[in-house]
Amino acid sequence: MYDFMFTQEVRELRDEVRQFVREEISSEFLRRMDNNEVVYPHEFVKKLSRQNLRGIRFPKKYGGREMNWVAEVAAAEEIGCLGIALGCAFAMPSIVGEALYHFGTEEQKEKYLKPYLEGELVSAEALTEPRGGSDFFGATTKAELDGDHFIVNGQKRFVVGAEGADFFVVYCKTNFDPNAHKYNKISLLIIDKGPGVETEYLYDLMGCRGGGTGRMVFRDVKVPKENLVGELHGGALVFNQMMIPERLTSAAGCLGLWGALDLAVRYTDKRVAFGKKIRKFQAVNFNVAESITQLDAARALTYMAAQAVDNNAPNSRRLVSEAKRFATESAWKVVNNAMQMMGGIGYTQVYPIERALRDTRLCLIWTGTSEIMNMMIQHEYYQEVLNEAYDRRKMEQDAMKPDETERCFTDDDMWQIHETGPADAN
Numbered sequence: 225m226y227d228f229m230f231t232q233e234v235r236e237l238r239d240e241v242r243q244f245v246r247e248e249i250s251s252e253f254l255r256r257m258d259n260n261e262v263v264y265p266h267e268f269v270k271k272l273s274r275q276n277l278r279g280i281r282f283p284k285k286y287g288g289r290e291m292n293w294v295a296e297v298a299a300a301e302e303i304g305c306l307g308i309a310l311g312c313a314f315a316m317p318s319i320v321g322e323a324l325y326h327f328g329t330e331e332q333k334e335k336y337l338k339p340y341l342e343g344e345l346v347s348a349e350a351l352t353e354p355r356g357g358s359d360f361f362g363a364t365t366k367a368e369l370d371g372d373h374f375i376v377n378g379q380k381r382f383v384v385g386a387e388g389a390d391f392f393v394v395y396c397k398t399n400f401d402p403n404a405h406k407y408n409k410i411s412l413l414i415i416d417k418g419p420g421v422e423t424e425y426l427y428d429l430m431g432c433r434g435g436g437t438g439r440m441v442f443r444d445v446k447v448p449k450e451n452l453v454g455e456l457h458g459g460a461l462v463f464n465q466m467m468i469p470e471r472l473t474s475a476a477g478c479l480g481l482w483g484a485l486d487l488a489v490r491y492t493d494k495r496v497a498f499g500k501k502i503r504k505f506q507a508v509n510f511n512v513a514e515s516i517t518q519l520d521a522a523r524a525l526t527y528m529a530a531q532a533v534d535n536n537a538p539n540s541r542r543l544v545s546e547a548k549r550f551a552t553e554s555a556w557k558v559v560n561n562a563m564q565m566m567g568g569i570g571y572t573q574v575y576p577i578e579r580a581l582r583d584t585r586l587c588l589i590w591t592g593t594s595e596i597m598n599m600m601i602q603h604e605y606y607q608e609v610l611n612e613a614y615d616r617r618k619m620e621q622d623a624m625k626p627d628e629t630e631r632c633f634t635d636d637d638m639w640q641i642h643e644t645g646p647a648d649a650n
């Protein structure tokens with residue numbers, strides 16, 4: 225449908241993933257996941273690996289495909305049709321891989337990244353703690369250096385793959401100097417599943433079931449010093465980098481909700497009320513118009529963010545946060561609209577709309593809530609505008625002849641523009 229946006233290579237990948245989704249994953253498997261009969265979707269992960277879909281952006285020498293972000297978003301959109309738990313299992317190598325690839329040592333890449341992308345290992349990320357997820361830098365899980373090991377104690381919660389993963393990337397507090405800045409207090413460690421690493425329980429989740437989400441407890445876990453990813457106390461840098469795939473894959477997975485909308489649209493073409501197909505009622509077909517517009521806008525923003533990251537654009541972080549918030553909120557509206565169009569049957573398990581609705585609600589919460597995305601967006605934009613205003617003025621001043629300098633804005637002019645803008649609009 226959006227082929228004009230893709231290169232031939234991306235189009236082929238998208239078609240390949242679409243075929244994979246149709247042929248490899250049965251509705252019966254999805255139902256078992258939703259019924260909590262699957263603890264972790266190993267079967268799906270194995271299939272992804274066989275198809276070499278675990279490391280789309282990473283170099284071939286580590287088992288990847290060396291493609292770009294647009295390609296990964298195109299693939300994630302297709303996988304998103306399967307629901308959020310499988311979308312997450314698909315995205316996790318991109319997230320954990322980002323940390324290992326950009327900050328890991330060559331030994332870590334050989335020992336963890338390569339077998340992970342090749343499907344021999346499964347990983348999970350442990351950031352959130354019972355004390356809170358949004359205030360990430362307040363992490364209290366401790367890793368104390370003791371000779372050539374760290375000793376880790378603490379708890380993480382809502383870890384997808386807590387059950388199922390072979391190793392975890394875990395953010396821990398390593399700097400106990402009370403005067404240290406919060407950005408210099410944490411480090412990222414690779415922790416193998418083993419003695420002292422416990423999954424306390426699996427949550428009874430509203431959606432996203434079958435992904436092994438649990439609380440983790442670390443009791444005196446001995447972690448070799450060489451499992452430190454990046455610099456000691458340098459976890460903030462790794463976190464910032466990891467948040468790009470974390471949020472962009474969240475946005476991309478939500479685009480797959482077109483499946484729910486297509487289903488509802490087909491339903492409105494069959495269902496009859498008051499002697500006509502319900503699609504003939506404007507209340508229904510305007511709902512379709514609103515939904516597809518939302519979804520297309522989300523798609524445009526998400527692919528733009530992907531291109532921005534591919535091009536290392538200076539505003540790419542803001543675009544990623546915008547895409548995450550907008551695509552997840554759009555998906556929620558679209559699925560809710562789809563359920564409305566299907567009436568009572570949409571609320572039953574006859575169709576997968578109710579599962580999609582339960583799944584989608586999570587997307588507004590995880591990988592940074594909508595409120596946290598807003599915090600990021602406004603922060604980045606203020607920085608851009610204030611710095612750009614300065615740069616633009618300086619550029620203008622540098623370029624202008626002396627008799628043209630009066631065209632340059634003064635601070636008062638800027639104030640006036642702000643003052644008069646809304647009045648003019650009225």
Ligand SMILES: Cc1cc2nc3c(=O)[nH]c(=O)nc-3n(C[C@H](O)[C@H](O)[C@H](O)COP(=O)(O)OP(=O)(O)OC[C@H]3O[C@@H](n4cnc5c(N)ncnc54)[C@H](O)[C@@H]3O)c2cc1C
Pocket residue numbers: 348349350351352353355356357358359381382383384385429432437586589590591592593594595596599
């Ligand atoms: C099913 C599931 C899977 C998950 N998977 C993972 C995973 O694999 N790994 C992982 O580490 N985490 C995971 N999470 C955790 C998820 O990222 C967090 O739940 C999320 O970041 C919010 O943190 P919290 O739940 O502690 O809420 P809190 O941080 O306590 O926030 C509560 C509310 O307060 C608001 N709030 C907080 N601070 C501010 C502020 N400064 N300004 C405005 N509003 C604010 C929030 O937006 C939210 O509405 C998962 C969560 C769920 C439910």
